[in-house]
Amino acid sequence: MNTSPSTPNTGPERVKTVHVAVAAVSRHEGGREQVLVAQRHTHQHQGGLLEFPGGKVEPGESAAAALVRELDEEVGLRVPETGLSFELRVTHDYGDRRVQLDLYRVTGFSGEPQGREDQPLMWLDVDALDPDTFPAANRRMIQVLRLPARTLITGADVTPDGLAGRLEGWSGSQCLLRCPELDDAAYQVLASACGPAARSAGCPLLLHGAPERLKRVPDTEGLHLPWREAARLTERPISSGYRLGVSCHDRASLEHAQRLGADYAFLSPVRPTASHPERSPLGWDGFEALVAELDLPVYALGGVGGDEVMESRRHGGCGVAGIGFWWH
CATH class of the missing domain: 3.90.79.10 (Nucleoside Triphosphate Pyrophosphohydrolase)
Incomplete structure (x- = not known):
């Protein structure tokens, strides 16, 4: 072969x-x-x-x-x-x-x-x-069949009970526990408590940050690397038994994520966002051009709604990711 x-x-x-x-x-x-x-x-x-x-x-x-x-x-x-x-x-x-x-x-x-x-x-x-x-x-089709259509990214002030309530009605998605304001010790405590709540809601939990976080909280779906962490790596940092994601903003970062053996990537921003007004939006045509011919599923992120899964897929994506469409 x-x-x-x-x-x-x-x-x-x-x-x-x-x-x-x-x-x-x-x-x-x-x-x-x-x-x-x-x-x-x-x-x-x-x-x-x-x-x-x-x-x-x-x-x-x-x-x-x-x-x-x-x-x-x-x-x-x-x-x-x-x-x-x-x-x-x-x-x-x-x-x-x-x-x-x-x-x-x-x-x-x-x-x-x-x-x-x-x-x-x-x-x-x-x-x-x-x-x-x-x-x-x-x-890439095989990879997409294994992935949920939506990645729900947490906003501010996460608590286990609050997360459980917000996840109601989102079963079948995956939940990314972001929490950049927490140090590693506080994040470990929160992730350990949120994992069972997310699992019960039908939304397995992904950790966000350096690979060491998965070693401390192994009972989760996987790990999502911010670009600053992914950029310094030369090989996949976790076993294939976990799901691995990477945040990307251009073709070079997408190709790097693919070389790392990532299971999916985020590509942003598709539309203007209040959180990153300095970044020029890609638009759906720009998104499609960047993901073309990659062997990597890519979620559209940045100003997209939870009801735009089909729009993402029509432009070569595997689904959508975001905070605003479910957290606020």
Whole structure:
């Protein structure tokens, strides 16, 4: 299997971008989410690798309509367009071809999957998917399927009881305990008390700061590095059993986060913010340009609302992060 980085097509005649719609067909077994995957035939491009079912979008056809058609033709599943939930758009240059992939999560379908093109099919746990067994363009999709759509960043004056109350109604998100005003000892005490409250609300807790904080409070979801901490590192500072995030503001910092093996990054500010008025907003087009062709899920941060998950995903993000849309 070739897992080396692809070489972008920089010749005088770039290949045409192929638009493809793919599905994470989802079911739950024993409390775990599983998705349907197929194995590519050896004679195909990227032969032998696993892939999500789907196919090319024909001229004049929407990605959703193409996916409904392809799932019927390819794996025998009948899916109404209302059963599709848009997750992510990824553009990837393989060197010999360029693809734009629109990923949808499919939860409403009928029929039993069957490989109508004689391709092997299997149900795999989302948490057990190995990105190295998929084409490179699929790897950010796998990461996104594992992440919540929203990261809730705490504001001022956090208490365990107050946090529990504020998290009501936000189950399925992840909560970042920021608290820059606290020293390490006070932060450790607060994080130890807030972890169970966040977990009970269905919003696992992420720590914020240096890697040493995770050693002191290990019973959490993971660690988010402010840029000042990430900038001095040359390798991933925590085990893969924890989730790792990095705060970024430009392409160079995003690429550094990717080299560190981060599981996600924040990119800000998308819009003007009162907390950092000196920073020029990226806008959604600027955000999209910076995250293009990264193998790293990126949350939009800075002036965005909790209801703008789909806007983020339409521009290559994995979701939204913020304080104002939930804390105030």
